[in-house]
Amino acid sequence: MTAWHWLFGDQLGPHFLTPGEPGPAAGAPVVMIEARSVFRRRRFHRAKAHLVLSAMRHRAAELGDRACYVRAETYTEGLRQAVGGAPVTVHHPTSRAAYDLVASMDGVRVLPARGFLLPxxxxxxxxxxxxxxxxxxxxxxxxxxxxxxxxxxxxxxxxxxxxxxxxxxxxxxxxxxxxxxxxRPRESDIDEEVRADLDRWERDEGIRFVGRDGPRAFxxxxxxxxxxxxxxxxxxxxxxxxxxxxxxxxxxxxxxxxxxxxxxxxxxxxxxxxxxxxxxxxxxxxxxxxxxxxxxxxxxxxxxxxxxxxxxGEEYRHRNALRHRAPLPEWFLELDADAVAARCLSTVLAQVRDTGWTHHIPRLMLLGSYALQRGWDPRAVTDWFHRCFVDGYDWVMLPNVIGMSQYADGGMMTTKPYTSAGAYIHRMSDLCEGCAYRPADRTGDRACPYTTGYWSFVHRHRTRLAANPRTARAVTGLDRLQDIEQVLRAGRRQGGSPP
Structure with missing residues (x-):
C-alpha cells in the first residue's frame, strides 16, 4: 500500500514532495489538515492566519485530486478522518510540539527535514x-x-x-x-473564502485575532x-x-x-x-x-x-538569565500604536498592526529593545513575536527572541545584549523627527523612553555588564552620569504606560 504523505502548512513547496529515499513515494496521495485548534491556542495576527490558510488552500488547489484537504478541530481528528489507519509519511515538522505529535502517532513515519541547507x-x-x-x-x-x-x-x-x-x-x-x-500579489477567490471563514470563526466560534487583515501582501x-x-x-x-x-x-x-x-x-x-x-x-x-x-x-x-x-533543546525556552518577569502591557498586546507618543515605537507598532511585518532592525532595536529595557518576561515576548508576525514560527522566534533580542540565555548565542539609547535610533532612522521626545534628553518631560530605559537597564544589570568586555564601557558611562537618580525616576514614571 502506498503511504499517504502529510503536508503541514509550512511545507508547501515542490521540494516537500520530491520522491525517493528519504522522501515520499512517487505520486503518493497527499493529506493536508486545517486544524482550528491551532488558532484557538494562540491569538494570532489576523493577516498571518489569512496568509497561512490561503497558502494551504492554494497548494491544495494546485494538487487537485491528489490532495485530501481536511478541515477539523485537531490534527489527530483530521488525519483519522482522511486516511483512517493507512500508513503516512511526513517530513520532520518545524516545531517541537508538532514533531512530538507525529512521532507519537502509530503508522506515521517521520522523514528528514526539508527546507533547510544543512542536515x-x-x-x-x-x-x-x-x-x-x-x-x-x-x-x-x-x-x-x-x-x-x-x-x-x-x-x-x-x-x-x-x-x-x-x-x-x-x-x-x-x-x-x-x-x-x-x-505584491493579487488576491484570488481563495482569499475571499479565507476572509469569510475568519469572520465566521470570530463571530460564531470565539476564535480571536489581533491586528488588521488588509489586502494580502505576501x-x-x-x-x-x-x-x-x-x-x-x-x-x-x-x-x-x-x-x-x-x-x-x-x-x-x-x-x-x-x-x-x-x-x-x-x-x-x-x-x-x-x-x-x-x-x-x-x-x-x-x-x-x-x-x-x-x-x-x-x-x-x-x-x-x-x-x-x-x-x-526544550529547556532553552525557559531560560531567563536576567530574571525579567514583568507582564506585557495591554497596549502592546493589542498593537495599539495610537496610544503611543514615541514616534519610533508608534510607527513600528502600526506597521505590525497593519501588515504583520517589519524588518529586522525595528524588531531588534525598537520592539525587542523596548521589551528588554522594561524587563518584560522573555517567554511572553517570544509568544508575542510568534503570534504577531507573518513569518513567525516557534523555531524562528525562540532563538531570535530568547537569545538575540532578550539575552535571556545569558550569552549562548550572542556576546552582549542588543539595546541602545535614543541616539542610535536618531542616527539610523528619521523616526525622531517630530517626536514628542528628544533622543538626547534623559530627564524632564521630553526624556526619550529609550534613553531612560537604556540607562535603567544598565543600572539594573551593572554587575553582569561590567564583567563583559563588550558592555563594560556602558557601565563606565553610567558612572559618569551626574543625574542618574533623576534618570531612574524618569524611567520608573514611564513604567508600563504607553511611552
Missing part, C-alpha cells in the same frame, strides 16, 4: 565540543561547506563579512530610498513566491546592502526582500534563493556587499537559528 547531524558535528556557538564561526563554515560566494578557498570580495559596509544611516532628507517597489503560492524572488534579485538586491540597518518612517520595506514568509511557508527553497543572489553577483548585476549581506541572512542566520532551536 541536523552536520550541525551537531560542527557544534560538538565548542564552548560557544557563534554565528560568525558557523557562517564561515557554511560558506566553505556549500562553496557559497567563494573564490577558490577565499571569500568573495576578500572578506567573509561586509557588515561594516552595510550599516549606513538613511540618506539625509529622503523620505524613501527610491528603489523599485517589491512584488505570496501564498509557489508562482507568487518565485515572482517575488525574481523581482527582488533583479530590481532590489543591488541596493539592499548599504542601508539594510536603516529605518525610514515613510519606507518600511526599504530594499528588504520580503521573502521570509515564503521561505518559512516552504514556498521557496533556501538553496534556490542564495543561488539566485550569488548568480546575480557573478553576473556583475549586484555589488558583493549586497549579495553577501543577503546570503548572510539566509544561509547564515536563518540556518543557524533553525539548528540552534533543536540543538539547545
Amino acid at each position: 541536523g547531524a552536520a550541525f551537531r558535528s560542527w557544534a560538538g565540543g565548542r564552548e560557544r556557538l557563534r554565528h560568525e564561526d558557523f557562517y564561515r563554515w557554511m560558506r566553505r561547506e556549500l562553496d557559497l560566494l567563494m573564490d577558490g578557498d577565499r571569500p568573495a570580495g576578500g572578506r567573509w563579512n561586509h557588515d561594516q559596509d552595510n550599516r549606513e544611516p538613511p540618506p539625509s532628507g529622503l523620505r524613501t530610498l527610491g528603489v523599485p517597489t517589491p512584488y 505570496p501564498a503560492s509557489r508562482r507568487e513566491a518565485l515572482a517575488a524572488l525574481h523581482r527582488f534579485v533583479d530590481h532590489r538586491l543591488a541596493g539592499f546592502g548599504p542601508h539594510e540597518d536603516a529605518v525610514l518612517a515613510g519606507d518600511p520595506v526599504m530594499s528588504h526582500s520580503l521573502l521570509s514568509s515564503s521561505l518559512n511557508l516552504g514556498l521557496l527553497d533556501p538553496a534556490e534563493v542564495v543561488a539566485a543572489a550569488e548568480d546575480a553577483w557573478r553576473a556583475g548585476r549586484v555589488p558583493v556587499q549586497s549579495a553577501e549581506g543577503f546570503v548572510r541572512q539566509v544561509a547564515g542566520w536563518r540556518e543557524y537559528v533553525w539548528h540552534a532551536y533543536w540543538y539547545f
Whole structure:
C-alpha cells in the first residue's frame, strides 16, 4: 500500500514532495489538515492566519485530486478522518510540539527535514565540543561547506563579512530610498473564502485575532513566491546592502526582500534563493556587499537559528538569565500604536498592526529593545513575536527572541545584549523627527523612553555588564552620569504606560 504523505502548512513547496529515499513515494496521495485548534491556542495576527490558510488552500488547489484537504478541530481528528489507519509519511515538522505529535502517532513515519541547507547531524558535528556557538564561526563554515560566494578557498570580495559596509544611516532628507517597489500579489477567490471563514470563526466560534487583515501582501503560492524572488534579485538586491540597518518612517520595506514568509511557508527553497543572489553577483548585476549581506541572512542566520532551536533543546525556552518577569502591557498586546507618543515605537507598532511585518532592525532595536529595557518576561515576548508576525514560527522566534533580542540565555548565542539609547535610533532612522521626545534628553518631560530605559537597564544589570568586555564601557558611562537618580525616576514614571 502506498503511504499517504502529510503536508503541514509550512511545507508547501515542490521540494516537500520530491520522491525517493528519504522522501515520499512517487505520486503518493497527499493529506493536508486545517486544524482550528491551532488558532484557538494562540491569538494570532489576523493577516498571518489569512496568509497561512490561503497558502494551504492554494497548494491544495494546485494538487487537485491528489490532495485530501481536511478541515477539523485537531490534527489527530483530521488525519483519522482522511486516511483512517493507512500508513503516512511526513517530513520532520518545524516545531517541537508538532514533531512530538507525529512521532507519537502509530503508522506515521517521520522523514528528514526539508527546507533547510544543512542536515541536523552536520550541525551537531560542527557544534560538538565548542564552548560557544557563534554565528560568525558557523557562517564561515557554511560558506566553505556549500562553496557559497567563494573564490577558490577565499571569500568573495576578500572578506567573509561586509557588515561594516552595510550599516549606513538613511540618506539625509529622503523620505524613501527610491528603489523599485517589491512584488505584491493579487488576491484570488481563495482569499475571499479565507476572509469569510475568519469572520465566521470570530463571530460564531470565539476564535480571536489581533491586528488588521488588509489586502494580502505576501505570496501564498509557489508562482507568487518565485515572482517575488525574481523581482527582488533583479530590481532590489543591488541596493539592499548599504542601508539594510536603516529605518525610514515613510519606507518600511526599504530594499528588504520580503521573502521570509515564503521561505518559512516552504514556498521557496533556501538553496534556490542564495543561488539566485550569488548568480546575480557573478553576473556583475549586484555589488558583493549586497549579495553577501543577503546570503548572510539566509544561509547564515536563518540556518543557524533553525539548528540552534533543536540543538539547545526544550529547556532553552525557559531560560531567563536576567530574571525579567514583568507582564506585557495591554497596549502592546493589542498593537495599539495610537496610544503611543514615541514616534519610533508608534510607527513600528502600526506597521505590525497593519501588515504583520517589519524588518529586522525595528524588531531588534525598537520592539525587542523596548521589551528588554522594561524587563518584560522573555517567554511572553517570544509568544508575542510568534503570534504577531507573518513569518513567525516557534523555531524562528525562540532563538531570535530568547537569545538575540532578550539575552535571556545569558550569552549562548550572542556576546552582549542588543539595546541602545535614543541616539542610535536618531542616527539610523528619521523616526525622531517630530517626536514628542528628544533622543538626547534623559530627564524632564521630553526624556526619550529609550534613553531612560537604556540607562535603567544598565543600572539594573551593572554587575553582569561590567564583567563583559563588550558592555563594560556602558557601565563606565553610567558612572559618569551626574543625574542618574533623576534618570531612574524618569524611567520608573514611564513604567508600563504607553511611552
